Amino acid sequence: MSVLVLGADDLAGAITELEDTYVFDTVAMRDHAADLERRAHDLGEPLLAARARLCLGHLWLRSGDVAQADRIIRVVHRWATEHGDRPLLARAHSLWSTVHRHTGDDAASLDHMVIAVELLDGAGSAYLQIWTRVKLADALGQLGSLDAARERYAEAEQWAIRLGQQRLHVGVLNNWAWTECATGHPDRADTVVTRMLESAGRYDFELEPADLDTVAGVQIANGAYAEAEELLLACIERHRRGEHEDADALPEYLLSLARARRGRADVDQAQRTLDECRDMCAARGLSALLGRVHEEQAELHAARGEYAEALAAHKAYVAAEMAAHSEQREALAQNRLAMLETAEARRDATEFRDQARRDALTCLHNRRFVDENLPPLLSGGTGCAVALLDIDHFKRLNDELSHETGDLVLIEVAKLLRAAADDLGPDAFAARLGGEEFLLALPGRSTREAAVIAATVRDAVRAHPWQELTHGRPVTVSIGVAGTDDGDRTQPALLSRADARLYEAKRAGRDRVAC
Secondary structure, eight states: OOOOOOSHHHHHHHHHHHHTOOSOOHHHHHHHHHHHHHHHHHHTOHHHHHHHHHHHHHHHHHHTOHHHHHHHHHHHHHHHHHHTOHHHHHHHHHHHHHHHHHTTOHHHHHHHHHHHHHHOOSOSOHHHHHHHHHHHHHHHHHTTOHHHHHHHHHHHHHHHHHTTOHHHHHHHHHHHHHHHHHTTOHHHHHHHHHHHHHHHHHHTOOOOHHHHHHHHHHHHHTTOHHHHHHHHHHHHHHHHTTOOOOTTHHHHHHHHHHHHHHHTTOHHHHHHHHHHHHHHHHHHTOHHHHHHHHHHHHHHHHHTTOHHHHHHHHHHHHHHHHHHHHHHHHHHHHHHHHHHHHHGGGTTSOSSOGGGGBOTTTOSBOHHHHHHHHHHHHHSTTOEEEEEEEETTHHHHHHHHOHHHHHHHHHHHHHHHHHHHHTTOTTOEEEEEETTEEEEEEETOOHHHHHHHHHHHHHHHHHSOOHHHHTTOOOOEEEEEEEGGGTOOSHHHHHHHHHHHHHHHHHTTSSSEEO
16 A cells, blocks of 8 residues: 655645545555654654544554554654644544543543643644544543533534534444434444444445444344444455454454344354453453453353352353443543643643534534533623524424425525624623524523514524525514523523513414513
């Protein structure tokens, strides 16, 4: 996979292409990355050499050599910290997150992904912006923060759609479905898998082995064992033909295959498959996956009526889980040190970049921005009011016209709110809280003044030319208004009062303001 590199610009382009590659021929690309690193050193380009070396670490990780990958990441992290290169630090922490996921340290995995997101400055590639959010969602899901994970997956999906990243769109849905299934939500997982299959068909993509493994996992969770076994055998065959894989890919397929075969009551085949998986986990240091092997072994013993052995295997699983959680607690202190190492490189940044406080679809501020910026307005001496807006009958619009049309409606409403906020002074702002719910913050206004402004916004939404977009269906909003002059000086109390008034407006017939 060698390329002819004529100079630093060509070399930088080749490294960027390698960094943003989604589908891997791992062995050939390792040679390619090593060649790019040598060329960078020959050209006297240390940053390009560090980037190529980190690509090499990524490829070793995907090849199953977690220890070698970790050594390379540490070297690159040290160089990037010394030179204050935030994009390179973000990539290093993202890869470290994967290392810790392989070794079962979910807390450290999440810590590193949070750092990676903080370090992004908006200038990274579409791949980096999208995939970093996906890996953050993965880490949140592993620790049980499912609502936060779902929010990040949805954000990453909207970024992928907006930026035309079709392959990444399918990848986002794959990881989302896997997390839903792994955390005990097979119905939700099935819904996401259906969307993934529809998207792959629309884009005319052949699903990758990892995608098929996710589909098989959802089938197992829903009792379709024979169909899952067929898919998993195809995954393993494609893996053995040399298709791209992560370190834990083949062991994951084998574990899933053992579960499918147990579901079909073929316990002897299931045991042989699980033994192969166990050996591979031990050889590659995949502690997290090895714990799940113990769990499956207990199920296999029970299926054969070997209850004493099942109990012993279950105890081994519990012990592994307890050890992992203990190690995670100890690792938190160590990872705080890693955070401090990067502090110099990001001293001039706020805790998160502006993108972390923006809604991906509408580009309005998001709930995180509200949580940080509304409380100071409420505690100030000039008072503040808020208007909570909800698009009327939005679910019906989504169901009858399409989710794409619904997204476009959200974008248009956001534009109207942004224009209103811009006319009200530098401290006023509009935000999307989630779904079809928006907020307009109005510092220095009383509740009565805010109600007048809200009525103007309501009228602007109603009068907007929706006909072409919604095929003649009207779009209206209901609004609840509350202010500090009502006696509420804290964000929870103020938003609760505004939310109650929003529902008063809906109960009163919608398309109105309640204050």
